[in-house]
Amino acid sequence: MDERMARAALCSVAEPGDAHLNELIEEHGAAGAVEIIRSDDPAEAHSRRWRIRLAAANPEQDLFVCEQLGGRLVCPGDAEWPTTLDDLNRQRPYALWIRGPNDLRYDCLRSVAIVGSRAASPYGLRVATDLGSDLAERGWTVISGGALGIDAAAHRGALAADGPTIAVFANGVDVPYPASNDGLFTEMARRSLLISESPPGTEPNRLRFLVRNRVIAALSRGTVVVEAERRSGALNTAAWARKLGRMLMAVPGPVDSRTSVGCHRLLREDATLVSRTDEVIEAVGAMGVDLAATPRAPVLPRDRLDATTRAVLEALPARGSAGPAQLAGKAGVDLATVNAKLGLLSASGFVERSPSGWRLTKAAKTP
Amino acid sequence: MDERMARAALCSVAEPGDAHLNELIEEHGAAGAVEIIRSDDPAEAHSRRWRIRLAAANPEQDLFVCEQLGGRLVCPGDAEWPTTLDDLNRQRPYALWIRGPNDLRYDCLRSVAIVGSRAASPYGLRVATDLGSDLAERGWTVISGGALGIDAAAHRGALAADGPTIAVFANGVDVPYPASNDGLFTEMARRSLLISESPPGTEPNRLRFLVRNRVIAALSRGTVVVEAERRSGALNTAAWARKLGRMLMAVPGPVDSRTSVGCHRLLREDATLVSRTDEVIEAVGAMGVDLAATPRAPVLPRDRLDATTRAVLEALPARGSAGPAQLAGKAGVDLATVNAKLGLLSASGFVERSPSGWRLTKAAKTP
Numbered sequence: 001m002d003e004r005m006a007r008a009a010l011c012s013v014a015e016p017g018d019a020h021l022n023e024l025i026e027e028h029g030a031a032g033a034v035e036i037i038r039s040d041d042p043a044e045a046h047s048r049r050w051r052i053r054l055a056a057a058n059p060e061q062d063l064f065v066c067e068q069l070g071g072r073l074v075c076p077g078d079a080e081w082p083t084t085l086d087d088l089n090r091q092r093p094y095a096l097w098i099r100g101p102n103d104l105r106y107d108c109l110r111s112v113a114i115v116g117s118r119a120a121s122p123y124g125l126r127v128a129t130d131l132g133s134d135l136a137e138r139g140w141t142v143i144s145g146g147a148l149g150i151d152a153a154a155h156r157g158a159l160a161a162d163g164p165t166i167a168v169f170a171n172g173v174d175v176p177y178p179a180s181n182d183g184l185f186t187e188m189a190r191r192s193l194l195i196s197e198s199p200p201g202t203e204p205n206r207l208r209f210l211v212r213n214r215v216i217a218a219l220s221r222g223t224v225v226v227e228a229e230r231r232s233g234a235l236n237t238a239a240w241a242r243k244l245g246r247m248l249m250a251v252p253g254p255v256d257s258r259t260s261v262g263c264h265r266l267l268r269e270d271a272t273l274v275s276r277t278d279e280v281i282e283a284v285g286a287m288g289v290d291l292a293a294t295p296r297a298p299v300l301p302r303d304r305l306d307a308t309t310r311a312v313l314e315a316l317p318a319r320g321s322a323g324p325a326q327l328a329g330k331a332g333v334d335l336a337t338v339n340a341k342l343g344l345l346s347a348s349g350f351v352e353r354s355p356s357g358w359r360l361t362k363a364a365k366t367p
Numbered sequence: 368m369d370e371r372m373a374r375a376a377l378c379s380v381a382e383p384g385d386a387h388l389n390e391l392i393e394e395h396g397a398a399g400a401v402e403i404i405r406s407d408d409p410a411e412a413h414s415r416r417w418r419i420r421l422a423a424a425n426p427e428q429d430l431f432v433c434e435q436l437g438g439r440l441v442c443p444g445d446a447e448w449p450t451t452l453d454d455l456n457r458q459r460p461y462a463l464w465i466r467g468p469n470d471l472r473y474d475c476l477r478s479v480a481i482v483g484s485r486a487a488s489p490y491g492l493r494v495a496t497d498l499g500s501d502l503a504e505r506g507w508t509v510i511s512g513g514a515l516g517i518d519a520a521a522h523r524g525a526l527a528a529d530g531p532t533i534a535v536f537a538n539g540v541d542v543p544y545p546a547s548n549d550g551l552f553t554e555m556a557r558r559s560l561l562i563s564e565s566p567p568g569t570e571p572n573r574l575r576f577l578v579r580n581r582v583i584a585a586l587s588r589g590t591v592v593v594e595a596e597r598r599s600g601a602l603n604t605a606a607w608a609r610k611l612g613r614m615l616m617a618v619p620g621p622v623d624s625r626t627s628v629g630c631h632r633l634l635r636e637d638a639t640l641v642s643r644t645d646e647v648i649e650a651v652g653a654m655g656v657d658l659a660a661t662p663r664a665p666v667l668p669r670d671r672l673d674a675t676t677r678a679v680l681e682a683l684p685a686r687g688s689a690g691p692a693q694l695a696g697k698a699g700v701d702l703a704t705v706n707a708k709l710g711l712l713s714a715s716g717f718v719e720r721s722p723s724g725w726r727l728t729k730a731a732k733t734p
Binding site: 123126127251252253254255256260261264267268272273275276279 | 490493494618619620621622623627628631634635639640642643646
């Protein structure tokens with residue numbers, strides 16, 4: 001079993017972010033970890049439970065289903081893997097199942113998580129929508145959990161402004177949960193990104209929602225809590241943002257609103273109050289000015305690119321722009337590869353996103 | 368001219384809190400300062416303007432008018448003078464003109480300023496009223512500026528809970544400004560306190576409103592801004608609270624509310640977010656636990672009291688309580704003196720306020 005297939009299998013074996021499994025992977029590689037679990041080494045306390053799950057796992061089929069959905073598996077070390085996830089250390093995802101045309105790593109470079117109550121107030125929904133659309137308009141990616149209420153409003157705001165937005169699922173990327181957000185997810189899979197640590201078909205459960213929150217916090221430069229009741233999952237995401245050294249922001253509201261109580265508690269602790277998009281950008285912009293700036297010139301010489309990346313670069317038209325599917329055909333590679341390579345090319349300053357697709361940067365055209 | 372009469376006169380001579388006049392008073396005493404101004408010493412740059420005003424001043428009449436209103440003049444060094452005002456240093460008031468039955472110094476021991484927009488929203492008015500009445504119920508005095516909007520709501524809340532509340536005027540204590548708060552002021556003069564740095568009859572002006580704010584901030588242990596537009600006088604009071612080392616608190620509101628913009632700015636700076644009365648008390652309580660606690664036993668031996676104070680103490684019934692007017696009659700002193708001495712007796716642990724008047728503390732009854 002190769003490393004990629006082993007990681008796909010491990011996603012079915014342990015709950016996401018298991019520290020012990022991450023240790024095994026670190027020490028023996030993913031395929032080595034699979035071997036150890038399969039061998040039922042009595043020194044491995046978890047092994048029995050994991051061995052049963054491993055026997056039932058079908059990573060080939062999971063990968064096939066994912067590809068049928070136009071999706072892909074992204075593993076640590078891949079060009080599309082967001083290195084910010086490595087801040088999670090032993091709670092790092094084993095791999096990510098991804099649907100949607102965008103490059104995950106690229107989209108996360110300038111990203112903000114917007115989270116909050118499912119039972120949001122009209123005020124909270126309005127603020128989340130406006131924040132989502134303003135951030136998208138200013139070139140920031142909106143990350144959230146795809147839940148009812150604040151999450152969905154933030155995603156919808158970003159889509160309305162034609163910007164990238166990422167939903168991090170606690171279930172498989174093909175499971176529309178909650179069902180009433182099905183239309184939203186279809187649109188996001190078509191125009192943006194749905195991601196999950198669990199293989200297609202996985203159902204959500206309470207534990208997965210909680211561990212999922214660490215991915216939302218880790219992927220983004222900062223988390224904005226728009227509305228949160230006294231006990232709210234959003235406060236768990238906030239705690240992860242704080243723990244990971246990301247900016248933690250909260251939107252205030254009326255003091256007599258039940259759905260602002262959690263935000264006010266965060267603001268009495270260490271969260272930064274944000275009342276408009278400018279203030280969010282000011283806060284997360286300060287987290288790493290270098291990351292925020294789009295490179296003005298390619299940071300790598302063309303001949304340092306690998307063959308596939310060069311093929312994708314050469315597929316770009318000299319004038320105008322092209323979509324990923326077009327580029328995949330011309331370069332003779334699959335869509336997932338094109339997306340990954342576009343991310344790399346974009347981060348290195350060769351290509352840039354335009355309203356009608358991808359195009360060469362001015363610098364890349366200059367010999 | 369004696370010191371008290373001189374201070375009364377100086378209130379008509381310079382604008383409140385003039386640093387140069389305070390220097391003169393510090394160096395030469397109030398009567399000495401009057402002499403210097405009268406002499407038109409060419410070394411005194413201000414003297415000409417002040418001399419003209421001094422010639423026009425009529426402190427005897429001001430004091431007479433004030434007494435007719437049931438009021439009194441309180442000067443630095445008097446038992447009723449709140450020593451917290453000395454934190455203003457060279458911007459200290461020369462004296463305070465006071466109306467109402469309460470003892471100013473005593474009422475300020477546990478006091479919070481509640482300030483905000485005149486053009487308050489229904490939300491802000493509701494919060495200010497609730498905060499005023501909850502604080503009053505918990506034994507805290509509410510200080511504000513007697514303006515329309517938040518100020519009036521806070522005063523009214525405190526009165527509704529039958530608690531002490533102090534309006535610091537930018538005009539004379541007999542000038543009902545704004546006129547629509549006339550009924551409120553009448554009630555406060557009857558049950559609480561109206562105070563001013565300017566003699567009766569003084570009209571307000573823009574400058575006086577600003578310098579008045581420093582007195583609100585200095586008298587209280589902390590200032591709560593309930594609502595404030597981007598430019599609001601309340602932000603000036605907030606700046607004074609900060610400068611004087613008092614707790615600065617702000618109430619959040621909807622981010623799309625014009626009247627919360629100033630509060631959110633303060634919260635992004637260094638103000639503490641308060642969403643309910645407990646949080647206000649927690650914040651100001653921490654400012655000086657000693658001041659907050661009512662002394663359990665008299666802190667002075669009875670024989671160290673001056674003759675008048677002892678007379679007031681002896682006028683108190685062995686059981687039950689008595690009002691200031693009753694005590695004044697029995698002790699053979701005027702109402703202002705009774706109030707001042709009750710403040711002193713209370714601060715020293717001999718007497719305490721009860722719902723029906725003043726009574727001896729348990730400790731004072733024990734020989």
